[in-house]
Amino acid sequence: MKDKPLILVTNDDGITAPGIRTLINVMKTLGDVVVVAPDSPQSGMGHAITLDSTLHIEKIHVKNGDYHAYSCSGTPADCVKIAVNEILDRRPDLVVSGINHGSNSSINVIYSGTMSAAIEAGIEGIPAIGFSLLDYSWNADFEPSKPFIKTIVKNVLKEGLTDGIVLNVNIPNLQQKKIKGIKVCRQARANWKEKFDKRKTPQGKDYYWLTGTFVNYDKGKDTDEWALEKGYISVVPVQFDLTAHHALQQLNTWNLNE
Amino acid sequence: MKDKPLILVTNDDGITAPGIRTLINVMKTLGDVVVVAPDSPQSGMGHAITLDSTLHIEKIHVKNGDYHAYSCSGTPADCVKIAVNEILDRRPDLVVSGINHGSNSSINVIYSGTMSAAIEAGIEGIPAIGFSLLDYSWNADFEPSKPFIKTIVKNVLKEGLTDGIVLNVNIPNLQQKKIKGIKVCRQARANWKEKFDKRKTPQGKDYYWLTGTFVNYDKGKDTDEWALEKGYISVVPVQFDLTAHHALQQLNTWNLNE
Numbered sequence: 001m002k003d004k005p006l007i008l009v010t011n012d013d014g015i016t017a018p019g020i021r022t023l024i025n026v027m028k029t030l031g032d033v034v035v036v037a038p039d040s041p042q043s044g045m046g047h048a049i050t051l052d053s054t055l056h057i058e059k060i061h062v063k064n065g066d067y068h069a070y071s072c073s074g075t076p077a078d079c080v081k082i083a084v085n086e087i088l089d090r091r092p093d094l095v096v097s098g099i100n101h102g103s104n105s106s107i108n109v110i111y112s113g114t115m116s117a118a119i120e121a122g123i124e125g126i127p128a129i130g131f132s133l134l135d136y137s138w139n140a141d142f143e144p145s146k147p148f149i150k151t152i153v154k155n156v157l158k159e160g161l162t163d164g165i166v167l168n169v170n171i172p173n174l175q176q177k178k179i180k181g182i183k184v185c186r187q188a189r190a191n192w193k194e195k196f197d198k199r200k201t202p203q204g205k206d207y208y209w210l211t212g213t214f215v216n217y218d219k220g221k222d223t224d225e226w227a228l229e230k231g232y233i234s235v236v237p238v239q240f241d242l243t244a245h246h247a248l249q250q251l252n253t254w255n256l257n258e
Numbered sequence: 259m260k261d262k263p264l265i266l267v268t269n270d271d272g273i274t275a276p277g278i279r280t281l282i283n284v285m286k287t288l289g290d291v292v293v294v295a296p297d298s299p300q301s302g303m304g305h306a307i308t309l310d311s312t313l314h315i316e317k318i319h320v321k322n323g324d325y326h327a328y329s330c331s332g333t334p335a336d337c338v339k340i341a342v343n344e345i346l347d348r349r350p351d352l353v354v355s356g357i358n359h360g361s362n363s364s365i366n367v368i369y370s371g372t373m374s375a376a377i378e379a380g381i382e383g384i385p386a387i388g389f390s391l392l393d394y395s396w397n398a399d400f401e402p403s404k405p406f407i408k409t410i411v412k413n414v415l416k417e418g419l420t421d422g423i424v425l426n427v428n429i430p431n432l433q434q435k436k437i438k439g440i441k442v443c444r445q446a447r448a449n450w451k452e453k454f455d456k457r458k459t460p461q462g463k464d465y466y467w468l469t470g471t472f473v474n475y476d477k478g479k480d481t482d483e484w485a486l487e488k489g490y491i492s493v494v495p496v497q498f499d500l501t502a503h504h505a506l507q508q509l510n511t512w513n514l515n516e
Contacts, residue, residue: 047304182514237505247495256440
């Protein structure tokens with residue numbers, strides 16, 4: 001008989017990232033943990049999957065032996081697919097991804113490998129949460145986020161998630177006592193103003209680095225950006241039915257079949 | 259004075275794919291065309307962007323000189339970003355992506371490089387359409403789709419698109435006279451049942467190929483899958499606000515701050 005929930009842990013910064021260590025440690029207090037994470041960083045991979053090359057998995061030695069871990073040569077979405085189909089001997093009760101080193105709030109959800117793993121789990125019908133800390137540093141302090149992550153995960157394990165949604169959780173980079181609480185939010189309307197840093201190779205050919213500035217156009221007080229700026233942890237329910245249902249009616253007035 | 263619309267053409271199968279040739283030829287009848295497309299196939303890349311390596315662009319020689327073309331070392335989303343910010347001398351009136359060799363209907367939109375280019379344009383506030391033909395073959399017959407693509411593009415150039423949406427167009431693999439028309443649809447609820455084909459390297463180590471079967475759970479007659487099966491071209495308005503607005507109220511009943 002199953003007594004503890006089975007929790008699959010993954011991320012997009014790779015299996016050696018400090019963020020996933022923290023997430024593993026919190027999850028061990030809540031269930032049986034299996035880790036399947038990329039063998040190298042996959043940030044900015046969006047919802048990529050590996051169709052045209054082979055996938056490799058390696059069992060990782062875990063010191064205390066209190067969970068199982070595997071590294072995978074693929075993307076975060078690949079990790080979830082291969083975990084559920086090849087590695088796990090039963091269906092996980094929850095998939096958690098992160099803790100990402102850096103924000104996945106507002107439009108960043110679109111580019112996020114962390115969230116692609118959660119969304120992949122959601123597509124498979126498994127409750128899933130992506131966690132991100134607003135600090136890109138490898139030495140980010142993940143300690144303050146621990147009790148909040150525990151609260152959110154306990155709620156999801158107890159209540160479940162509506163079919164077709166996963167949670168996008170972003171955590172402000174603050175000391176624990178400065179974090180004001182957890183807020184359910186909508187995704188802010190924002191984007192990146194790109195700037196390409198144009199350089200020359202030693203051979204004199206142009207090349208580019210993508211850089212940019214994040215611009216929040218959204219003045220709403222119900223958005224993830226607003227919550228994070230005010231010191232709250234943001235929780236956005238994310239869907240993978242991308243249909244803009246509100247636009248169907250207008251499109252049906254077009255002359256597409258004359 | 260600008261008399262013709264400026265149309266940016268991209269794709270995810272790479273600049274040499276037959277599908278993009280067809281799209282370029284149709285777009286030349288409707289506006290001034292600039293092509294910025296990946297220098298190699300990018301299928302299954304989702305909404306990946308290149309953050310950790312350099313981007314290179316090459317001007318491509320075009321025989322008749324009736325449009326400009328560039329290949330880019332990045333993903334489809336990179337192509338749109340670098341085109342808008344570095345290559346084009348004015349903002350495009352429309353971005354079209356495709357014609358993809360293979361379906362991007364229903365859940366495939368999530369994994370689609372073709373659609374990531376259209377969505378990236380949408381994020382930048384530019385009307386955008388992704389086109390896909392339901393034939394994976396390199397020798398697919400794109401001729402029948404031409405008049406329908408022209409109709410859809412003319413409507414978008416005339417009517418514009420609501421802020422925050424782009425169009426996902428899928429075309430059945432049929433002779434022109436067998437195509438019944440164009441239908442505005444919602445994304446069908448469907449997914450892939452993965453199957454990993456497990457093999458051994460010559461050295462005896464396991465590795466995997468991702469394969470799978472597409473499963474449509476959706477019985478609705480207003481979905482893209484239904485339309486395509488019945489011989490229609492499907493047009494789904496796609497949004498990049500991923501907030502599941504219908505789930506906000508329920509999440510707000512949780513005890514997240516006790």
